[in-house]
Amino acid sequence: MKLLETNFAHQILKTVENKMGDVYFFENIAVVELREGVHFDMNNSATIINELESYFGNTKPYGIVANRINSYSINLMDTPHFRTQAKNLKAYGVVGHDLPSKMNAEIENGFCVSEKIDYNTITEAIKTVSEKVKSSAFSLN
DSSP: OOGGGSTTGGGOOEEEEOSSEEEEEOSSEEEEEEOTTOEEOTTTTHHHHHHHHHHHTTTSOEEEEEEEOSOOEEOGGGHHHHHHHSTTEEEEEEEEOSHHHHHHHHHHHTTOSSSOOEESSHHHHHHHHHHHHHHHTTOOO
């Protein structure tokens, strides 16, 4: 289900469309819906990461929800590069809508340093990622 078809649509503060996909911004999270067939790697990640940095700045903690409404690939070996680029990223979630996208989310889960990142619904992902970001703002670490 596309984000625009959910109850969260009226809460979107900013929308950015680019060649990689659509990015929907909220107070402390962004929902990314990559386009069909995109291959996301360190060579093109700046397209999305620059949008995140422009919106959240260099210090505000934020989270990302990847809403896998389309089939796309990610070079998981570039995960350390993504982490260094998105310095204030505090939480990440992936929503799979069919068996292949759920399997990809489980694989991505293995490359993340945090706890579970794969979710069954966009609602569950947004609520959980948002709570993780809020709790990280008060962390003493």
